[in-house]
Amino acid sequence: MPERLTRVAHLFARLPGVGEKTAQRFALFLATADEEVARDLGTELATLRDHVRPCDRCGNIAELAEGAQPDEPVRCAICRDERRDKALLCVVARVQDLLAIERSGVMRGKYFVLGRLLSPLDGISAEDLPLERLRRIVKDPEAPVSEVLVATPPSVDGEATALLVAREMASLGARVTRIASGVPHGGDLEFADQVTLGRAIEGRKSFG
Amino acid sequence: MPERLTRVAHLFARLPGVGEKTAQRFALFLATADEEVARDLGTELATLRDHVRPCDRCGNIAELAEGAQPDEPVRCAICRDERRDKALLCVVARVQDLLAIERSGVMRGKYFVLGRLLSPLDGISAEDLPLERLRRIVKDPEAPVSEVLVATPPSVDGEATALLVAREMASLGARVTRIASGVPHGGDLEFADQVTLGRAIEGRKSFG
Numbered sequence: 001m002p003e004r005l006t007r008v009a010h011l012f013a014r015l016p017g018v019g020e021k022t023a024q025r026f027a028l029f030l031a032t033a034d035e036e037v038a039r040d041l042g043t044e045l046a047t048l049r050d051h052v053r054p055c056d057r058c059g060n061i062a063e064l065a066e067g068a069q070p071d072e073p074v075r076c077a078i079c080r081d082e083r084r085d086k087a088l089l090c091v092v093a094r095v096q097d098l099l100a101i102e103r104s105g106v107m108r109g110k111y112f113v114l115g116r117l118l119s120p121l122d123g124i125s126a127e128d129l130p131l132e133r134l135r136r137i138v139k140d141p142e143a144p145v146s147e148v149l150v151a152t153p154p155s156v157d158g159e160a161t162a163l164l165v166a167r168e169m170a171s172l173g174a175r176v177t178r179i180a181s182g183v184p185h186g187g188d189l190e191f192a193d194q195v196t197l198g199r200a201i202e203g204r205k206s207f208g
Numbered sequence: 209m210p211e212r213l214t215r216v217a218h219l220f221a222r223l224p225g226v227g228e229k230t231a232q233r234f235a236l237f238l239a240t241a242d243e244e245v246a247r248d249l250g251t252e253l254a255t256l257r258d259h260v261r262p263c264d265r266c267g268n269i270a271e272l273a274e275g276a277q278p279d280e281p282v283r284c285a286i287c288r289d290e291r292r293d294k295a296l297l298c299v300v301a302r303v304q305d306l307l308a309i310e311r312s313g314v315m316r317g318k319y320f321v322l323g324r325l326l327s328p329l330d331g332i333s334a335e336d337l338p339l340e341r342l343r344r345i346v347k348d349p350e351a352p353v354s355e356v357l358v359a360t361p362p363s364v365d366g367e368a369t370a371l372l373v374a375r376e377m378a379s380l381g382a383r384v385t386r387i388a389s390g391v392p393h394g395g396d397l398e399f400a401d402q403v404t405l406g407r408a409i410e411g412r413k414s415f416g
Contacts, residue, residue, distance in 0.1 A: 001307065002271035004252075004259050011249040014241075015234050026223050028303050031269050032323070033222075035257045041219040042253025044212075049243045051212050061239050063210035095236050099209065115240070 005031055055079055057137065059113030059130070061095055078111060085109045086143040089174075091134070091150045091165055093117050093158065101151060109149070112137060117157040118164060129161070131168050138172050147175045154181040154199070213239055263287055265345065267321030267338070269303055286319060293317045294351040297382075299342065299358045299373055301325050301366065309359060317357070320345060325365040326372060337369070339376050346380050355383045362389040362407070 001009075005027045012023035030038040055062040055076035062076035078084060088109025092098050093116065101107050112134050116124055138145040148169050152158035166176045182200030183192050192200070209217075213235045220231035238246040263270040263284035270284035286292060296317025300306050301324065309315050320342050324332055346353040356377050360366035374384045390408035391400050400408070 002260055002269060004256065004271065005269060008249075008252050008256060011245075011252055014245055014249075016237050017230070017233070022225070025225070025304070028269065029224050030253065030256060031260045032262050032267075032303060037219075037222055038253045038256045041216075041222075042250050042256065044216050044219055045238065045246050045250030046254055048212065048216060048238060048246045048250065052210055052239045054240050059240075061210060061213060061236065063212065095240060096233065 001027075054113075057133075058111050059095070059115055060098055060111055087146040089138065089145045089148050091148060091152065093152050093161070097151065097153070107149075109147075114152070114161065114165075117152060117155075117161045119157045126164055129164070131165075134165070135168065135172065138169060138174050145174050147177060149177045149179065151179045154179075209235075262321075266319050267303070267323055268306055268319055295354040297346065297353045297356050299356060299360065301360050301369070305359065305361070315357075317355075322360070322369065322373075325360060325363075326369045327365045334372055337372070339373075342373070343376065343380065346377060346382050353382050355385060357385045357387065359387045362387075 001024070008030070009020070009023040009027040012018055012026045013020055015023075018026075030041075051064050053062055053064060053074050054060070055078075056073045057075060057079045060076040060078055062074045062079075064074065068074075085108050088107075089112055090098075090101065090107055090109055091112045091114060092101065093114050095113055098111050098113060101111075114129050114134075116128065118124060118126065118129070138148060148165070150162040150165050152161045152165075162178055166178075169176045180203055181196070182203055183189060183196060189197065209232070216238070217228070217231040217235040220226055220234045221228055223231075226234075238249075259272050261270055261272060261282050262268070263286075264281045265283060265287045268284040268286055270282045270287075272282060276282075293316050296315075297320055298306075298309065298315055298317055299320045299322060300309065301322050303321055306319050306321060309319075322337050322342075324336065326332055326334065326337070346356060356373070358370040358373050360369045360373075370386055374386075377384045388411055389404070390411055391397060391404060397405065
């Protein structure tokens with residue numbers, strides 16, 4: 001393979017879930033497909049970060065305003081939305097999770113994206129999470145947060161992260177809640193795993 | 209999601225095997241990862257096709273010489289290699305297959321990349337294959353091809369394509385051969401499928 005194509009494959013391999021073989025396949029495809037395919041993608045990506053960045057406040061994706069100054073703080077559409085309930089803050093692991101919750105249409109508060117979960121196996125500890133930034137938002141005197149809803153996934157790492165966030169928020173006077181875990185809507189009890197069923201029973205609620 | 213990110217996701221979805229979800233994941237990753245990740249990939253891709261193109265002769269990947277004229281014919285390293293046997297032409301479906309055969313170190317001839325296989329289900333018929341270009345190479349009076357080795361995969365579409373190529377080459381005076389199909393090296397007979405075993409037996413050879 002030409003050296004330039006190997007370089008492209010290496011860059012593709014940085015994408016999540018893309019191994020060496022897949023990266024090589026992408027590179028070969030772009031070297032032989034219609035020229036615009038590579039050029040269009042390249043042009044968009046080269047300037048992507050001049051237009052889209054993480055929100056300085058919550059970590060969600062934010063689109064930069066036309067003619068924004070480089071030192072101007074970046075704010076996402078949700079952080080800028082004045083109709084949103086500032087007293088309710090939903091903590092998620094990834095932007096994808098935020099988008100999924102938004103699609104449900106149930107969350108009317110604001111968000112905070114951790115960007116990662118605690119993961120001892122991958123060497124990710126509490127210091128690697130943006131907890132100081134989260135703390136500043138929760139105790140902001142101009143917009144105090146009364147409830148922190150921790151919506152990390154109900155996995156081992158997600159639960160550990162939820163416990164950590166709950167502990168960190170304890171002294172700040174906000175109520176800390178956790179999303180419910182149980183049998184998913186439309187799910188079959190017969191095929192639910194033991195832990196899910198156990199949680200569904202432990203988390204049972206009274207009628208009415 | 210910001211419109212620009214949706215656009216990036218759409219462009220990613222053109223890559224082979226990348227669905228909408230994966231494309232969105234790539235876009236979100238690049239919008240939040242280190243800025244260089246998006247910029248480096250974008251810069252390389254935007255100019256990729258100024259440097260790497262399909263060989264006009266065989267369809268293999270070719271690197272353009274520094275300062276090459278736009279109307280200059282593009283030739284890959286294998287087509288330019290004078291030590292290669294011009295009388296032996298190996299016909300493959302994809303550049304990946306060519307690279308795999310090159311790694312075996314056994315093929316000393318030249319190649320021809322079809323780019324695709326016959327596939328009635330996908331609406332790909334004989335007219336969609338570069339058979340005219342193949343014919344011109346085989347009957348080139350300056351470097352006539354004496355053997356056309358058809359190395360399309362031993363699948364339904366691969367076999368149909370091999371038959372078509374054999375029929376097209378029949379009148380040109382070249383011998384047409386097909387790669388052997390059978391139990392792979394290191395493979396276990398117990399776990400070989402029926403068709404593979406059948407071919408291994410039909411294609412049996414005498415000792416010595």
